[in-house]
Amino acid sequence: MEKFGFKISKTRVIDFDQNDKSVAEFIYTNEPSFRLCIECGGCSATCTAGNFIPFSLRELQILLKRGETEKVKDNIEKCMLCGKCSLVCPRGVNTRNIIELAKRAFKTPELHAV
């Protein structure tokens, strides 16, 4: 069964300095529009997958940026790549490429190893 990405977290704070942000770095390099997100939630509101399950692309993006990758890893595949998110994003974030790159990064860790 899926665990929906919820783990008992070690600490309450985001340990920003310790967290591994290499996946985010990998995405920044390959898809610069990853930086443009303003957390408006437009993508997650319209999301086809989010219609069925708790799945927020906005949240997954910010978690990646903070290095909280566990939840992203467990959930990113649930996206259907339908493209509605990129159609509503007011910042022109290329959301599908971010998903594609994140999936690739999790599958092939060599790509972003520090």
Place this chain on the structure above:
Amino acid sequence: MQFDPFVIPFNIGLYFILIYAVVRSIIWFRDLSRPDKLRLQRGFFGKAFGQSLKEIFLESLIHRKILRTNPRLGYMHMSLAFGWFLLILFGTIEADIFGEKHLNPPYKAIFFKFFNPGHGIGGFEAGYAFLMDLILLFILSGLFLAVIKRFTPKVVGMKKSTKLKSLDRVALTSLWLIFPSRLIAESLTSGEYGSGSFLTGTLGSWLASFLPAGELAYPFWWLYSLSLGTFFILLPVTRYLHIPAELFLIFMRNSGIRTGDKAGSYSEIQAHSCSSCGICIDQCQMNFSAGINNMQPAYLITAIRNNEDTSEIALNCLMCGRCDQKCPVGIEISAVRMIQRREVYTGPEFRNVWKGYFRLRNGDHTPKPNGHHVYDYLPETAGSEKTDILYFAGCMTHLTPAISRSMVKILDASGLKWSFLDKDGGACCGRPLMLAGNDKEARELINHTSEMIWKSGAHTLVTSCPICYKVFRESYYLDIEVLHHTQFIKNLIDEDLVRMNFLHKRVAYHTPCELGRGTLVYSEPKDVIRHVAILEETGYEDENSLCCGGSLGNIKISSRDRQKIAVDAAARLTSRNPEILITSCPLCKKTFSAATSTKVADISEIVAEAVIIPKTEKPPLKHSLPVAEAVNIF
């Protein structure tokens, strides 16, 4: 004189390439699937053989298709290929008739002049020599164009000459040297012996007038032989492999072999058959609207041949299919690209044992099923209320409510029994995942939606989205009629189920890629439009239609580059100032709406506007605010 050491390089090259061709064909044949092997065998002894010969003559030698799209480029290819062919053919005959004996080794024909220096002085011989000179001149004229093209790509109408790698450069140089060195060698020999026709004879006697022709000729014969030998030896590792590869391609295609969805001999042969002519680059809006020049088939194929990582460029394509239909070699470009996309997730692999000469095909990287499901969160489909017509708006249509609203109005007006499958949003149809190369995941969505469709008991499925339409038709197992809403409306009109007013608007129609080149629905939308408005030509009709730029096929393109393509395409489509730019895809509509000041609408909207509601229907609520102008879309 029977032999001279200078022919050795040529001989080595020639025998090498012949042996190589045999070995390579055996490998290719061995790698074919069983059915494809049978197809090829049947093709070889059947009608396909004749067809292939004809096609080889027309396409590989004459280059008819290139001639049509781009006469200068075509002439260049033709003069080199057909000219060389003629030179070999007539050279062999020449050696056979005029040589010391019949059935000579090939070098005797190629270096005929060297072995028969006094030949061609009078009578029939002179006529034949004239012919040979004419052929040589024909080739040299093409070569001249090729040289100009390499340095000034504009001349033959290409926007950008394809990039070269270093081995190609050596091969290219040797190719370029072949005919000029032959010209000079023959001329010098002719000059010495007072033979030769209008070209070699004239040039020869002129050269001989101030040069020691006899002594100089020999090194040029060496150069001629060396450049031929070098060219043959390098052939398999350069792009010039396309010359022999295309022959294989033609035979295989005529035998009924197609690309399929996995890498194999056929996709490999296709990749090697690309002549880098660049016609695909000219067709590509990524190139001419957004200035992106690294992902077109010519480049993708080069990257595949060189075993480079193609993950970025393979995904950076609109999959609009504009290039596909124009490739003069008939490479199934989109299918080849899809193979690369499917391989992205499996990552590059060590595949280069005999680097170059025995590049093996990209291997079978299709992921093995592992029982892991990603969309098992989708709810069980409940048995729904039975209906006749099932309307599936599609994800994108939820962002263009004017379309779904219009369809509701039209469906209601038709009096048919229908229901709205994804009124509150459904799962994605699966096509975007397929386009990204994730077939396995797409299959899960397809199964989910299929089940919903089965359970509805409908006999017709209507969708507003060409992307959904394509996947419903091609990848779903449905035993019901699948229609795009343009086809459905056409049927309603034909069966007199809806009546419409004429709107007296001048409109232009944009054919969406997935509906046009994707599923060949060209005429129905236009027929429907002609019922309600005055349809004007755009200059980009049917298979020449443009991509709106919004395509889901491209995962990599930035939104700014998309916008460039959209603005350029919209400007071209509205250059004759139509009142409305009509399309039949929610994504096209959305993309164009943000790219032009011309009104953009879906066919369903103008039909809904024109439709005469049967009397029994109660009229829809009217907006009572002083914003009437905005409320009435038209």
Place this chain on the structure above:
Amino acid sequence: MITGNVVVVGGGVAGMEVAGQLARSGCMVSLIEKESSAGGHIKEWHHLFPDRRNSMEVTDYLARQINHDNITLLTGTTIARMGYGKKVFTVDTENGKSISADAVVVATGFDLFRSERKEEYGYGIYDNVITSADLEVMFRNGEIKLTDGRRPEKIGIVHCVGSRDEKVGNIYCSKLCCITAVKQAMELKEHLSDARVYCFYMDMRMGGALYEETYRESQEKYGINFIRGKVSEVGETIDHKLIIKVEDTLVGRPLRMELDMIVLMAGMEMSKGGEQMAQIFGLKTGENRFFAAADHHYGSNESNVEALFFAGSCTAPMNITETISHARAAAAEVICYLRKAER
């Protein structure tokens, strides 16, 4: 006193103010307005933020400003051509007049974003999706009602419609719509005391004088609710209720809400008239398509053309206060220029 002929293009707030100021300094002013009367957008607005005074008070002031012998008001007039030579402009109007001027002030203002361009919000498709401008008309008529005549009980206000949105080609913030939303929300409550009002925002941009105070007042006294998330889609239920899709980004979960009425805070765009002026006079425009002033800091009234000045929101979104100040500054620039030219 100073002499000179000045053409002012645009009879909105900025144009009227600049014309009045110049006339009082002695210039002869031709005030050109394409509509049948001067006044601009403010005519259609009922109350103004942040103090919610009646816009009539401002239009009355402006009417007094242009009530001067030196001002010729040419309504229903647009400019066809323009020539400049020997320090004199020749301005030809579409209806055949030719005016010569020593200086020109462009005060072409803004256009409201046409909300039907944001199709997913359903303006022009669903009943009861209206814009901020439509709501002002309702306020003026004194009645807030749905198309079927009922009073709305649940109203959503959507921020940033046509602003801060790459998808419609406007990446800038219109600056006034957040405070307009707050003002309209409070007024809605005044009209419909038991209605519930929700503002859907991406950021609350409360940068002007008394804006934050008004925001606070709207929460404290009027109970306005604020939800942080960009509305992605509006739909309709079978019983004609509007349904909004948004992510409550602060909770991190999607939120669905049924509403009776949705008010779209339409943003400001470079006006069509301004675009024509840019063509006719060869004026530079910026990335946001508004006129590009010669200098952001100390030359916001100057253009790239000699003796041609900008006034008001044709250079960037501005509120009334800023517009009037900018117009006065433009008048000062013109006077300065004419003085120099005299010498």
